[in-house]
Amino acid sequence: MYVRQKTFTVTDCKAHVGVSFCRETCNFILSKFVEDHNHCLVDTFNRDLTKISRKLSFSTKKFIHQMSLNRVGPTVAHRLLVSIKGGHHNVRGTPIDFKNFYNGMRIFIGDRDSQLVIDWLKDCYECCPEFFFDFTVGNGKLRSIFWADEISKLNYKAFGHILAFDATYQTNRYKMIFVPFTGVDHHKKCVTFGAALISSETIDSYKWLIQSFLNCHGQQPKLVLSDQDPSMRQALVQVSGDVIENTNVSSRIHRLVWNMFITPDTFESRWHYLIQKFGLQDNEWLNDMFEIRDR
Structure with a gap:
């Protein structure tokens, strides 16, 4: 018969501490203390x-x-x-x-991956109470998750008047969609306000995501920029090919769209001026973008 070797020995040590609860003061009282051990203590x-x-x-x-x-x-x-x-x-x-x-x-695979993520977020919160996270679970699986650290909160407090979020990135293993929330600081550099993973681009998913973002930061941005279909990214470059190649219309539109120091009325008047100047009145994509400018 094989007997497993042990690296420790049970000595039935009687050293212990006794604690009782006092209902009158709602405090714990040390009632017993036996200090003597019948074995050697571990060296420091x-x-x-x-x-x-x-x-x-x-x-x-x-x-x-x-x-x-x-x-x-x-x-x-x-x-x-x-x-x-x-x-x-x-x-x-x-x-x-x-x-x-x-x-x-x-x-770590499958459901254990989800638990690993949740444990990591809890550890982050324990190390930094300013860390915020929220998540939803459906049918025992992680469906969506949002998180933002202390730096993200400070970024939003300073530069959160304009918020951009883009849901076009997809992970290649669990098919969850990565949604970063970003803005621009006074050095014209991108800063992060938070990030999320969602399992589907449904109305309920986005409602939960936006509510989690507001719960984290406590205030709404003045302007929200959301990306369109990925193919739209290249549309501006392809707007009237000859016009783009022979003029600076692309850079002028960029400067107008990303100018945060003009009023809506000024923006619209300058937009119409550019469209007329370069003969782009019939461009379908530019017209569509202008129609949804309030979004």
Whole structure:
């Protein structure tokens, strides 16, 4: 008969703490304390090897993941973290723990992927209370998710008067649609206000998504820009090919459309002037875009 070898010994230690609850003060009272152990305690230098100390923290998991993105394996990642923190006793987990997490991270599939995402978001919230996330589940599957960190909130507070979101990106594994919420700062650089994954482009999905965005930031933008069909992106370049090639109509339309310092009336008068100047009155796409300008 095979007897499994154990790495620990049960000594029936009687050391314990007793706590009672006082209803009058609604406080807990220390009622008993037995300090004497019948075994040796773990040396301070080896406490990083105890079960509780080997539980990897969120920052450690993130470090392993970032190293994997740079093709650095778990063993080397452990050595690097030990060197950075100045010793094994300052690092949670052993090389084996690093390997186990690394392998588990690579084999997550199906419903477990969803749980991994939710756990990651919860860890982010625990590390940063300003982190916001929301999600919906249907038939046991993750249907939609929205998240925004502290920087995204600050970006929206400073530059959220104009919001753009684009739902044309699709993941290649679970067919969920990636929706980034972006804006432009005073350096004319793109900044992020949040991001989402949705399983379908339905009215209910977008209603939930917009409501989650408002719950996160607490105020509506003054102007929302939403992208049209992906093929529309190339439409402006193809507007009256000869006109585009021989004039600067494309750049002039861009400067007009993205000018946030003019009133609607000024925009419309300049738009009509450009259309007439370059003879684009019959261009179907430009007319369609002008008709839905209020969106």
